[in-house]
Amino acid sequence: MTSSRATLVQVAERAGVSLASTSRALHGSGASAAMVERVRAAADELGYSPDAVGRSLRMKRTFQIAFAAADIGGPAHVEMMTAIHGELAPHGYRVVVLATGDTAASTADLVHSLNSGFADGMVLVPPRTDDLLADSLRRRDAPVVVVGRASGDHGADSVSTDSAAGIGRAVRHLRETGRRRIGFLGGPADSVPGEERRRGFDAATAGGGGPPAVAEAAAEFTVAAGEVAARRLLDRAAADGGPLDAVVAADDLLAIAVLRAARERGLSVPGDLAVTGVGDTELGRIFQPSLTSVSLGWAECGRSAARIMLDLVRGRGEGARRVRVEPRLIVRESTGGAAPGAAGDPAADTPEP
Numbered sequence: 535m536t537s538s539r540a541t542l543v544q545v546a547e548r549a550g551v552s553l554a555s556t557s558r559a560l561h562g563s564g565a566s567a568a569m570v571e572r573v574r575a576a577a578d579e580l581g582y583s584p585d586a587v588g589r590s591l592r593m594k595r596t597f598q599i600a601f602a603a604a605d606i607g608g609p610a611h612v613e614m615m616t617a618i619h620g621e622l623a624p625h626g627y628r629v630v631v632l633a634t635g636d637t638a639a640s641t642a643d644l645v646h647s648l649n650s651g652f653a654d655g656m657v658l659v660p661p662r663t664d665d666l667l668a669d670s671l672r673r674r675d676a677p678v679v680v681v682g683r684a685s686g687d688h689g690a691d692s693v694s695t696d697s698a699a700g701i702g703r704a705v706r707h708l709r710e711t712g713r714r715r716i717g718f719l720g721g722p723a724d725s726v727p728g729e730e731r732r733r734g735f736d737a738a739t740a741g742g743g744g745p746p747a748v749a750e751a752a753a754e755f756t757v758a759a760g761e762v763a764a765r766r767l768l769d770r771a772a773a774d775g776g777p778l779d780a781v782v783a784a785d786d787l788l789a790i791a792v793l794r795a796a797r798e799r800g801l802s803v804p805g806d807l808a809v810t811g812v813g814d815t816e817l818g819r820i821f822q823p824s825l826t827s828v829s830l831g832w833a834e835c836g837r838s839a840a841r842i843m844l845d846l847v848r849g850r851g852e853g854a855r856r857v858r859v860e861p862r863l864i865v866r867e868s869t870g871g872a873a874p875g876a877a878g879d880p881a882a883d884t885p886e887p
Contacts, residue, residue, distance in 0.1 A: 540580035549576035560626070566736040570624075574866065599843055600653040602644055603718040604661035605755070609815035610832045611659065614681065617836030618657055625844060626780055627654075642670040649675045654847045657681060657839045658690075673697035676848035681724050681838045691846065693857045697727060697812060698734030700828035700861030703736035704782050704810040705865055707826070711870060712790040713808055717767050720761065720784045724800055727755070731784040731812065752788055760791025768795055777808060780869075786811035786818040789825055793868065808869040823867035830857045831859040852854055 608818030783789035817823035
């Protein structure tokens with residue numbers, strides 16, 4: 535048994551608008567919010583479903599945007615991905631999620647595969663960069679927006695946040711609260727965030743007049759790898775110059791690893807040891823104690839990247855754009871701030887300037 539399928543003409547008649555207006559409203563292009571609501575209500579009443587394949591063939595677009603990152607399940611990338619979807623979906627675009635792999639070479643291969651036409655563009659978070667990746671970005675046929683940093687003159691639009699400056703803010707906050715012996719738990723040194731955040735820590739602690747800084751690097755940005763490195767960091771510091779009274783971690787998962795290692799040693803946080811992270815993740819907000827963290831504005835990075843991508847796929851891009859999102863330090867219990875939602879504390883999550 536077959537049933538007749540509602541057509542675009544019928545939707546236009548039900549909504550009482552022109553066929554062109556109906557098409558624009560359903561495709562998220564050039565229609566007012568009131569028009570979109572009116573047309574979609576008519577489409578829902580009729581059970582209208584657009585022919586995605588036919589639409590793609592007619593317009594020579596897939597209406598798919600790829601989002602590519604190494605750790606697609608990581609809190610920062612999930613937050614960014616959600617924001618990208620929120621910007622693109624009203625305009626009729628789907629987000630296709632891809633894993634880059636851990637190397638610049640595998641990322642370059644993925645960028646090259648974009649030339650096959652499986653998506654109209656890509657929002658790329660490169661885990662590592664080199665000249666090969668920069669070359670792939672220059673040779674691409676479809677638009678790419680890089681979130682973070684890619685080496686060389688790659689010519690792609692980019693959205694970035696200054697994680698090195700964010701680390702500097704964390705160090706300054708710790709010093710202002712009386713911490714003197716500050717350690718650093720970083721991520722892989724050959725990764726983009728690992729290198730940038732270590733550079734930020736070194737710059738913030740250089741010439742400070744305090745005890746020499748102690749640093750360790752985790753093999754991965756995970757709690758498991760972080761715990762191994764955190765134990766090394768705490769033990770090494772205790773054996774060489776005395777125990778730490780603060781640790782700056784390169785992301786929230788590594789900071790949670792420090793909290794767990796401190797608990798193993800009977801250290802109170804923030805009494806004996808203050809801890810900061812990077813990312814301002816939900817896990818860090820609900821952990822006990824709640825985590826002071828540098829917010830890198832991942833949701834805003836995602837929204838900015840999606841807006842640029844919409845311009846690019848519509849042919850509105852003129853020259854590579856560079857958008858910068860400023861980091862903020864959110865002070866919570868792990869450095870002596872209040873718990874999120876604490877009674878009588880309307881500003882429990884306290885952003886520092």
